[in-house]
Amino acid sequence: MSSRSSADNAREIPEATVARLPVYLRALTGLTESGVATCSSEELAAAAGVNSAKLRKDLSYLGSYGTRGVGYDVEYLTYQIAREIGVTHDWPVVIVGIGNLGHALANYSGFRSRGFRVVALLDADPSRAGEEVAGIAVQSFDRLEEIVTEHGVAIGVIATPAPAAQDVADRMVAAGISSILNFAPRVLAVPPGVDVRKVDLSIELQILAYHEQRKAAIEQPAQLEPEHAEQTEHAEQCVPAVDGALAQEVLS
Amino acid sequence: MSSRSSADNAREIPEATVARLPVYLRALTGLTESGVATCSSEELAAAAGVNSAKLRKDLSYLGSYGTRGVGYDVEYLTYQIAREIGVTHDWPVVIVGIGNLGHALANYSGFRSRGFRVVALLDADPSRAGEEVAGIAVQSFDRLEEIVTEHGVAIGVIATPAPAAQDVADRMVAAGISSILNFAPRVLAVPPGVDVRKVDLSIELQILAYHEQRKAAIEQPAQLEPEHAEQTEHAEQCVPAVDGALAQEVLS
DNA sequence: TGGTGTGAAAATGTTCACAGCA
DNA sequence: TGCTGTGAACATTTTCACACCA
Known part of the structure; x- marks a missing residue:
């Protein structure tokens, strides 16, 4: 917190805003596909399902990328948000646990298109090694360390049954992974510096x-x-929402 | 807001607390399985991955179900939370879109065990009708209305590709469904009174x-x-988290 | 003129710290 | 004595409303 960086980087972006940036990115992608080159905060907010005041406030944390009296350039804003999130280049990701959910995740096309690349599918069950899912070979979980090292993997996805989740997380952290998306319905204990998000x-x-x-x-x-x-008259768009975790026997 | 109900019901529970009650429920289930009959707020908080002050504050919105100097009776607290959430009886649920994700959801055992019962799997593709997934027959999406009426379905799950999501939601709402869990990466417009949560x-x-x-x-x-x-030292347990939506071609 | 960017107010959520009860 | 339940302080998030500028 001491020395503010010289560049216009290092702003402090509220967590609530960070969580919405990907939503704006998706809305902008939709506008681009519709051939829209410029949009007002009102239009983008509608596409993202938030109100325009919140959208403008959120964007103001990134900088001044709009034009008063006009609005935002869709392409330019898209790039700025993608850069802020860090998805201008692909992140290598490993998925552990190739059950029903693992399958669905491996086939998820939104990965590639949103800045992520599945570099390996791992499963503890040796009999699954050699299988191929979504064009990617399923390998033994034992190969985790070498794969992480080889591809510089920083993000891991856990789609195993609950009982295996903590062990998998420990191995991931030991191997150097520092961000985990956990679908197993279990609270994970990880050392400081490691981020865990859960979906249930x-x-x-x-x-x-x-x-x-x-x-x-x-x-x-x-x-x-x-x-x-x-x-x-409760919610109409999307409830504020909080985390969760899927899986269990699904993922076996 | 005017007339406070006579019963000890109708308390105003903060949304953030509501979102954590299921987590406490899961932690309590774990304690029960471990044979623990009583626990302190400290212990339960650890099992749930929150701090004890927050846990006590959350529980205080439900009532006074603990014993000072002692802690909480696991079984009693489990029941009280389940009752508050409304999962003491099963909720009938329909899943629309039986792609990869739909498959995973249909097989998800956490449904039955957590107060939900999948009464139908629907898909727009006629060629899928007759197929059976997780012991449940896949039926035509056209049957939505009669199924909703017959089983009194209030909650629907959308696991279709993004382009189909809004149509499915409209049909669901028209059929009488008032809560939707949306896995399609699309903002849904629904009338007031309908809740939508998304997972992405x-x-x-x-x-x-x-x-x-x-x-x-x-x-x-x-x-x-x-x-x-x-x-x-960023997050260690579970980031505050916000909503999201899965699916896309995954779900086709 | 029209729409962004932003201080300030309001609402919501979290943490502290301790009174009070079993 | 020990742990719950909770006011009060603090922090974050949302909303308002308008100054400011292309």
Whole structure:
């Protein structure tokens, strides 16, 4: 925090903003495909599903890339956000655990198109080695270290059953991986400096269930007094949302 | 907001807390399986990957289910949280789009065990009808309305390619579904009263890439001054996280 | 004139620290 | 005595509203 860098780099971007930048990137890609060359904050916000004030505030953390009275140049803004996120070049990624979900992830075309390249699919089950998924050979998990070293892998994806997740994470960290996307429904303990994000389908569903239950309680006044049913207007776009973790036997 | 209900229900639970309740539920399940009957906020917090102050604050929104000087009864607290979320009984769910991801979701055992029951798998491709995935027959998407009505489905999962997502959502809403979990990388427009949550793998990865890039910038002082590398200590458990959406061609 | 960029206000979320109860 | 439950302080995020400039 002491010496502010000389370049116009090193701004402090709020975490909430960082989480939305990829959404803006996707919206911009959509605009590009529609042949739109310029857009206002209002238009981009609509495409991204946020309000324009938030969008402008978010973009203001990156710099002043718009033109007052005009809007943003789609291509230019796309590049600036991609640069800020760090996806102007591809990140090599390894996926561990080639069960149902691992398969889906390996086939996920959004990887390549969004700045990531799957360099290896690993599975602890030796009988799977040699198999090929999405054109990539499945290898033994034992090869993790050499693959990480060889390709300079910094990001790992865990799609194993829950019981294996911590071991896989430990090996990943030891091998030099410092960012993990965890689909196993398990809290991972990792040393400082390692980032973990989790995706858990059942958590997302439970959050929906909570709100669903509340709606039902209002519509059919059970033991509650009627109240004004207007309260029903809950979310419309995308709930603020939080993390989660998929997998379990899915991934075996 | 006017008339507070007579029962001890209808408390206003913060969204951030709601998003963590499923995590506590999972941690409690783990404790139960380990044969733990009672736990302190410290222990449960560790199992859930949060700090104990936050845990206690969260639980305080539900009521006073702990015992001072002792802690929480695991079984009792499990029930109270499950009741609050609304997963003491199963929620019928339909999954639309049986591609790679749809397959993985259909096979996801965490569904049944966490309060959800997949009552139908639907796909727009007529040639898939009759196929069976995870013991459930794949049916034509045209049957959506009758299935929703028959089973009283309130929650739908969209695992289709992006272009189809909005149409599917519209049909779901028209059929009476009011909560949607969207894996397609597309912003969905839905009427007020309908909740949408999204999961997007590429967004999660991009957030990791952003932090990864920053770590690299600090370790190898490119054009930045060295600074104290201690800053590297970023996240250790699970980043605050925000939504995302998977799928695309994966799901076709 | 129209739309960006941004201070300031409001809302939401987290952490602290300790009163109070079993 | 030990641990919960919670006000109050602090931090972050969102929203407002408007100065400012192409």
